[in-house]
Amino acid sequence: MAWDKAAPQPSVIRQLLPLIIFFAVLGACAWIGYQIYLSVNRMQGTISERMGKKHVVFTKDGVKVGVKHVKHENEVDATQRYLVNAWNLSSNKSAAATGKKHK
Numbered sequence: 001m002a003w004d005k006a007a008p009q010p011s012v013i014r015q016l017l018p019l020i021i022f023f024a025v026l027g028a029c030a031w032i033g034y035q036i037y038l039s040v041n042r043m044q045g046t047i048s049e050r051m052g053k054k055h056v057v058f059t060k061d062g063v064k065v066g067v068k069h070v071k072h073e074n075e076v077d078a079t080q081r082y083l084v085n086a087w088n089l090s091s092n093k094s095a096a097a098t099g100k101k102h103k
Helices: 012-053 072-098
Strands: 056-058 063-065
Antiparallel strands (some): 056 063
């Protein structure tokens, strides 16, 4: 009778084959991920070096940009000049609106 016969047991290789395939796929994914990690780090170093030559530095606080050939005093003077001009223009408009002359 058919139920008296025991079903043949699969061999050890057949039982381990899915596990071997899983580890092979997992290893391939890990290798690809590691290669991507190395490439990104290499690109980041290259980009930082190139941007450093253009006076742009990446820090934990953000990006710092250096300006070539501009002294701090000249920069402050220009900023103050714009603020004074804006102040004068705004005070002239308010004087013109009230009809008073500004000194």
